[in-house]
Amino acid sequence: MLASSVRSGTILLFPTIGEIFAERAGILNLGLEGMMVIGAFFGFVAGNLTKNPYIGFTIGMLAGGLAALIFAFVAITLKGNQIVAGLALTIFGLGITNFYGQKWINTKLAVPAQSIAIPGFANIPFIGPIFFNQDIFVYFSYVLAIAFWIILFRTKSGVYLRAVGENARAADAMGISVDRTRYFWTFVGGLLAGAGGAYLTIVYAPFWLDGITSGRGWIAVALVIFAMWDPLYAIIGAYLFGGIDSLQFQLQATGATIPSSLLSMQPYLLTLIVVIVATFIVRAKHIGVPRELALPFYREER
Amino acid sequence: MKRFKLVLSILLAVALVGALGVFVKAGVVQAKGVKKVKAAFIYVGPRNDGGWTQAHDVGRLYLQKKIPGVKTSYSENVKEGAPAEKVIRSYVNQGYNVIFATSFGFMDPMLNVAKDYPKVVFEHCSGFKKAKNMGNYFGRMYQPDYLAGLVAGFMTKTNYIGFVAPFPIPEVVREINAFTIGVREVNSKAKVHVIWTNSWFDPVKEGNAAQTFLSNNADIIASGVDSPAAINAAAKKGKYAIGYDSDMAHFAPKAVLCSRVWNWGPFYANTVKAVMNGTWKSEAYWGGMETGLVKLAPYGPMVPAKVKKYVEAKKKLIIAGKFKPFSGALYDQKGKLRVKKGQVLPDKDKLSIQWFVKGVVGSIPKS
CATH class of the missing domain: 3.40.50.2300 (Response regulator)
Structure with missing residues (x-):
């Protein structure tokens, strides 16, 4: 049961890490759901045509990254409203995959990915079977979370990135290209959103259905706040949300009575609680939210 | 930077054209005027x-x-x-x-x-x-549900059957009940466990629900939801599944025992014929297996001939109107007698049913 929480958490972990980085650079991309579904669809199609799930996953990532570039063009170059552009990207993603996805509905992935146990680690009691007997993409997500934490807090480009999100003018004065930094990390955010979607259609499902992400992009947006813009906390958040369904299903399967209203609002309720708690922590410790989030940068203005 | 902008503009234009294609295609009008229907x-x-x-x-x-x-x-x-x-x-x-x-x-x-x-x-x-x-x-989908239940009752070894269900509405409660009646008729030790996903369509949740059942030792997963995720989860673990809506065997040929399917064609043809002949009348139509509106899709290769024979015999009785699921004596979850021996639950009560029969593990949430 816990191993399956890790798998459903992985769908959330990729886009959450990506969005953390975009937001750290001052870009609020609400198009996560759209980029995820684009990655899910194109990854699935590529995986099917090449009969190789790994190529499919890569193509899914790239498709998400390309979708992010459309957003970046509007938000950074044209300095459009990021919230509107993000919502538009979500609608665009759902629409275009619905249109081109018609004939792929009801097909199963030709060659699914296999689980690979990591020798040594997989034998650790309790933790081993949960975390180290998964498919390669899950391991990839561990590595990513840790690598991105190091980039963010221990490297120069991490400092630049945070500077751009905190105070773009100062960063610009330091000689950092604000637009280029933002473009780059928005693109990375798209790659990872695409990865989350591709993981869903290539490993988790593995099949394509219209609107298969069914709102997971929005949960990832909330997880960014829960994680307080820190990739390591994102791991905890993603698995918590991934596991909550399994937990309440476990209760139901044993015959426990849960009010139906509570069932349907449970993910949203949890999101709300998480956001409230996180906001208090952010306030108290002055960490997390990038100061110039969602603000466009005009070089010439004073 | 300039070239960068140019490349992006082209990308954006391509995307817009793609989107435009969506709208143009959607606007195509399909049929032209004819005198007939x-x-x-x-x-x-x-x-x-x-x-x-x-x-x-x-x-x-x-x-x-x-x-x-x-x-x-x-x-x-x-x-x-x-x-x-x-x-x-x-x-x-x-x-x-x-x-x-x-x-x-x-x-x-x-x-x-x-x-x-x-x-x-x-x-x-x-x-x-x-x-x-x-x-x-x-x-009357509950008739195929009952027959699928018979199959599941014969095939389960762990006596733990999971039912992935959408919303706690009478239509779905009726399906779970009919299915359970079938299971218990041939295997009184088996129990049907229910998980509500509270959605018609959420592949991740449905997959999760099936996983939960499987980790609790279920060996058959029945689906009452619209996506094949639950069936896939069962197939991955080498367990059995029962499909819904349309024949789901092609998703997992080794796992699907049978599917309960809709077959609307004859009804649509008859309705249009009646309109053409001027004999159409407004009515509340609730067609059963005798009309072909609801069916049991072909059995998977793992279903033994003995089981098929039993189920087919019951199917014939249902089609002939000689046997009706929801016949007494029928007890609910708490052991209370709901339908007396020799009686059948009336249609009115079937349509508004909000209680589980004996053998179902799970509860109907009160809204």
Whole structure:
């Protein structure tokens, strides 16, 4: 049961890490759901045509990254409203995959990915079977979370990135290209959103259905706040949300009575609680939210 | 930077053209005026959703083949409520004289339009409202549910069967009950465990629910939801599954024991024929297996001949009207007698059922 929480958490972990980085650079991309579904669809199609799930996953990532570039063009170059552009990207993603996805509905992935146990680690009691007997993409997500934490807090480009999100003018004065930094990390955010979607259609499902992400992009947006813009906390958040369904299903399967209203609002309720708690922590410790989030940068203005 | 902008502009333009294609294609009008019957279908989902809507569309194609003079058309992804009314009205204005609406939420919009056009025939699926020119229709899916239950009862070894269910509404409760009655008839030790996903369509949740059952030692997963995720989860673990809506064997040929499926074609053909002959009347139609509206899709290769023989015999009795699921003596979960021996639960009570029969593990949440 816990191993399956890790798998459903992985769908959330990729886009959450990506969005953390975009937001750290001052870009609020609400198009996560759209980029995820684009990655899910194109990854699935590529995986099917090449009969190789790994190529499919890569193509899914790239498709998400390309979708992010459309957003970046509007938000950074044209300095459009990021919230509107993000919502538009979500609608665009759902629409275009619905249109081109018609004939792929009801097909199963030709060659699914296999689980690979990591020798040594997989034998650790309790933790081993949960975390180290998964498919390669899950391991990839561990590595990513840790690598991105190091980039963010221990490297120069991490400092630049945070500077751009905190105070773009100062960063610009330091000689950092604000637009280029933002473009780059928005693109990375798209790659990872695409990865989350591709993981869903290539490993988790593995099949394509219209609107298969069914709102997971929005949960990832909330997880960014829960994680307080820190990739390591994102791991905890993603698995918590991934596991909550399994937990309440476990209760139901044993015959426990849960009010139906509570069932349907449970993910949203949890999101709300998480956001409230996180906001208090952010306030108290002055960490997390990038100061110039969602603000466009005009070089010439004073 | 300039070249960068240029590349991006081109990318954006390409994306816009792609999006434009979506709108142009969607705007194509399908059928032209003819003197005979023109039938329009209003769908809530895409016509190849692999489940509910696809079953209706297969019925539409059957109608077209059966009665060559008929023109049919359809609208996909129609939102329930006010938008549906607009779509229905526009079909009437284009000269369509028979309209089928295939989702519960189309009921009131259709009734509104029906009042204004007394000469047009309206048929609504899965609802309960009627008018002089508007009938409703549905199928007794609980009969195939019961037969699938028999199969599951024979095939389970762990006596733990999981049922992945959408919403706690009478339609679904009735299905779980009929299924459980079948299971318990041939295997009184087996229990049917229920998980509500609170959604018609959420592949991740459905997969999760099936995983939960499997980790609790379930060896058969029955699906009452619209996506094949639960069936896939069972297949991955080498366990069995029972499909719903359309034959799901192609997703997992080694796992699917059988599927409970809709077959709307004959109903649509008969309705249109009746309209052409002038014999159509507004009625509340609830067709069973004898009409072919609901069916059990072919058994998987793992189902032994002995089991098939038993189930087929029961199927014949149901079709002949000699056997009815929900016959007494029938007890609920708490052991209370609900239907006395020799009696059958009346249709009225079947349609509003909000209790589980004995053998179901799970509860119906109170809303």
